[in-house]
Amino acid sequence: MSGDPLLRLQDITRNFGAIEALRGISFEVQRGEVLALLGDNGAGKSTLVKIISGGLKPTSGSLYFDGRERNFTSPADAKAEGIETVYQDLSLCTNVDVVANFFMGREIVKRYFGIPVLQEAEMEAAVTRAMSNAGTRIPSLRTNVEYLSGGQRQAIELNRFVHWGGKLVLLDEPFAALGVEQTRRGLEMIRRIADQGIGVIIITHIMAQAFQVADRIVVIRQGLVAGNVARAKTSPDEVVRMITGEAQLGTAQETRPNGPAA
Amino acid sequence: MTSPRQRATAEFVLDHLVWFMLAAVLIVFSLFVPNFFQIGIFANIIEQSTFVGVMAIGLAIVIIAGHMDLSVESTAALAAMLTGILFCARGIGLGITFTPEWLVLPISLLLALAVGGLIGLINGFFTIKLKMNAFIVTLASYIWVRGLVVAISGGRSAQDLAPSIRVIGIQTFLHVPLIAWIAIACFAIFSFIMSRTPFGRHITLVGGNPVAAFRAGIKVDRLMFISFILAGAIAGLAGWLLAIRTSGATANLGTGMLFNAFAAVVIGGVSLKGGVGRLPGVYAGVLLLSSIHTAINLMGLPAHYTQVILGLLVLAAVLLDTLKLQIRQRFA
Numbered sequence: 001m002s003g004d005p006l007l008r009l010q011d012i013t014r015n016f017g018a019i020e021a022l023r024g025i026s027f028e029v030q031r032g033e034v035l036a037l038l039g040d041n042g043a044g045k046s047t048l049v050k051i052i053s054g055g056l057k058p059t060s061g062s063l064y065f066d067g068r069e070r071n072f073t074s075p076a077d078a079k080a081e082g083i084e085t086v087y088q089d090l091s092l093c094t095n096v097d098v099v100a101n102f103f104m105g106r107e108i109v110k111r112y113f114g115i116p117v118l119q120e121a122e123m124e125a126a127v128t129r130a131m132s133n134a135g136t137r138i139p140s141l142r143t144n145v146e147y148l149s150g151g152q153r154q155a156i157e158l159n160r161f162v163h164w165g166g167k168l169v170l171l172d173e174p175f176a177a178l179g180v181e182q183t184r185r186g187l188e189m190i191r192r193i194a195d196q197g198i199g200v201i202i203i204t205h206i207m208a209q210a211f212q213v214a215d216r217i218v219v220i221r222q223g224l225v226a227g228n229v230a231r232a233k234t235s236p237d238e239v240v241r242m243i244t245g246e247a248q249l250g251t252a253q254e255t256r257p258n259g260p261a262a
Numbered sequence: 263m264t265s266p267r268q269r270a271t272a273e274f275v276l277d278h279l280v281w282f283m284l285a286a287v288l289i290v291f292s293l294f295v296p297n298f299f300q301i302g303i304f305a306n307i308i309e310q311s312t313f314v315g316v317m318a319i320g321l322a323i324v325i326i327a328g329h330m331d332l333s334v335e336s337t338a339a340l341a342a343m344l345t346g347i348l349f350c351a352r353g354i355g356l357g358i359t360f361t362p363e364w365l366v367l368p369i370s371l372l373l374a375l376a377v378g379g380l381i382g383l384i385n386g387f388f389t390i391k392l393k394m395n396a397f398i399v400t401l402a403s404y405i406w407v408r409g410l411v412v413a414i415s416g417g418r419s420a421q422d423l424a425p426s427i428r429v430i431g432i433q434t435f436l437h438v439p440l441i442a443w444i445a446i447a448c449f450a451i452f453s454f455i456m457s458r459t460p461f462g463r464h465i466t467l468v469g470g471n472p473v474a475a476f477r478a479g480i481k482v483d484r485l486m487f488i489s490f491i492l493a494g495a496i497a498g499l500a501g502w503l504l505a506i507r508t509s510g511a512t513a514n515l516g517t518g519m520l521f522n523a524f525a526a527v528v529i530g531g532v533s534l535k536g537g538v539g540r541l542p543g544v545y546a547g548v549l550l551l552s553s554i555h556t557a558i559n560l561m562g563l564p565a566h567y568t569q570v571i572l573g574l575l576v577l578a579a580v581l582l583d584t585l586k587l588q589i590r591q592r593f594a
Binding site for chain 2: 053055074075076079085090091092093095096100104105106107109115116118
């Protein structure tokens with residue numbers, strides 16, 4: 001894991017009017033690394049995710065991805081560069097079927113006289129393959145998503161980002177609606193993705209999940225990085241203290257001191 | 263409890279209910295309304311469906327995209343009036359001609375599409391750029407565009423459209439005038455676009471969940487803009503056809519069509535929630551309304567009853583839309 005980091009954030013800030021949601025965030029994600037982003041409600045995690053995925057522009061600071069500085073203006077931008085995002089409130093259109101959701105915005109088309117025509121059979125075959133590779137069973141891929149359960153919907157999202165690959169995957173509270181078994185499978189899937197050399201950022205506030213899957217844990221507190229530690233070198237207790245703000249700065253700032261000058 | 267096949271059948275019937283209704287109505291009328299069962303009557307139903315039908319296409323697309331366009335009727339009237347003023351020989355018509363004469367056909371059509379598209383652009387600007395409520399924006403357009411029609415015509419009418427345009431209103435093919443074939447062709451083309459191309463797929467996705475579509479990289483605002491412009495241009499086409507059919511234009515041309523188009527869209531299975539609906543169903547809805555209209559005429563009932571029936575049908579259609587979910591859940 002040498003060379004440039006896959007993603008480097010440098011002093012990212014974001015204000016909403018007078019509110020400073022992010023006050024200078026810096027950290028790096030390596031290729032093949034699973035980074036768990038923790039923090040209390042309102043710490044700024046979701047704002048940060050939106051900035052990385054192109055949905056929001058930072059007020060100041062720079063974002064380097066894959067060796068170059070980037071200024072994403074839309075999720076389409078970030079996606080084109082290889083950043084996939086799974087949001088906690090699921091990005092599915094319940095009014096269409098599984099196949100249409102899977103290929104949302106990237107439909108397979110064939111041009112007849114310059115007119116793009118959807119290739120439904122081809123897309124259905126691809127979804128069938130992706131689903132069976134992941135061990136997900138959905139009775140019919142032609143069922144509208146509104147008739148599927150929460151777990152099935154989550155599985156579509158997860159399989160979708162696995163299928164599209166990309167270089168960096170952002171998961172915002174991906175297991176909020178899942179049962180124990182589905183969560184375990186989801187965590188395994190994350191590991192498999194990282195092993196392919198893809199960077200993964202997983203936002204969660206369930207400590208056990210973070211410790212189960214992450215290589216590195218970054219704690220955000222009041223819009224600042226309150227801790228950035230390798231999982232092997234920390235403990236749940238210490239991370240909790242970082243989240244609540246009781247941690248000793250010395251141990252928490254293992255790599256890149258970036259908090260308020262104490 | 264219910265087998266997959268029963269479920270599939272139920273789904274199919276629910277999705278295509280308007281066709282079953284149309285078939286039922288046609289059979290009942292053929293059996294019980296004197297003189298209903300003849301080719302001439304059926305051809306007339308198709309011809310009657312032309313203008314509301316074309317207008318309903320654009321309206322349906324905007325509603326499927328999750329918005330609303332109440333301005334289509336006035337937009338059609340404006341396009342008709344423009345065609346009338348420029349190319350009619352009598353009344354307020356200027357009687358512009360070209361050499362060769364047939365050039366008037368494509369030029370008048372392009373003008374009608376352009377003026378319709380312009381109204382759509384204005385609607386789109388206020389709705390998407392300024393984030394105003396589409397219902398209010400297009401209601402305002404419904405009022406001011408009709409006002410414009412009355413103003414530019416001075417309340418008078420234009421008559422005697424050039425024969426080189428009128429030909430498509432008079433010529434028939436299989437007992438059906440060419441203008442009705444144009445409507446059918448529009449339905450075929452736009453049905454294909456909506457169900458088989460990425461553009462139509464994206465419209466449906468945006469209507470279902472604009473946030474998810476945006477995150478998936480679909481250019482939601484651009485798509486919405488296009489759907490408004492499209493609805494306007496299609497309304498312009500409806501107005502052009504209307505001017506051809508009536509060989510001119512009056513200031514109140516097309517009044518009341520919005521409600522017919524709206525009824526057809528809802529009866530045709532387009533959900534006002536957005537993201538749900540098929541254009542062939544909308545055409546079936548238009549045919550259904552025309553059939554009822556024709557039957558009432560044949561039975562010699564006062565025409566006002568059509569409006570009562572129309573209102574009840576719309577109510578029934580919306581009720582059905584609400585009930586569908588419950589019926590589906592029973593079969594799921």
